[in-house]
Amino acid sequence: MVPLPHSWFAGDTVDLARKLLGKTVRRGDCAGIIVETEAYTVDPASHAFHVTPRSAIMRDTYGYWYIYFTYGMHWCANVTTDADGIGAILIRAVKPTEGISLMRRRRRTTLMQNLCSGPAKFCEAFGITGKENHLPLGGDFAIYDAPKIQSRNIEASSRIGIRNGTEFPWRFYIKESPFISHR
């Protein structure tokens, strides 16, 4: 398998969020296929909406991990994007393929569908914490290329953008996958 090159993440955030579906994410002995993503650009729901030290990585980099802590107990993993603008893609759900026994121990469950079917579940199963924040993709923690997913197999939900009032795609997931978090 070939890791996605750094330049792959320089493009448009929403476009890349769709293209990330089907790719393999690997950290150490654990790997899985990305089945659900969420695009964050400049809108009130994004950390990048406010100019702060935490969100600077979304403005200044692409192809880096942005890991943040939320609700006092959960980690969420993003990939920064867009060489010219501001963006990050939250990895929301993954289909486990390797290191499943390790994921089961970390998640304290044997249910396959419960291992990585949520952004914080994915981080717990893969052992991702704030130590990985601000690392470039590659090496022990990278995303690998894979055949393109047919668009008819991709579902997108949308919301209203603040800039022009039109709807824009936001969350992408593989239709009928039992491993997505989307209800």
Place this chain on the structure above:
DNA sequence: TACTGGATTCACT
């Protein structure tokens, strides 16, 4: 320095 709320998950009803 103190306060507020959150890109979530899970147990419980």
Place this chain on the structure above:
DNA sequence: GTGAATCCAGTAA
């Protein structure tokens, strides 16, 4: 469907 767990970044003073 509802609420608790839990701590950090951001904000206001």
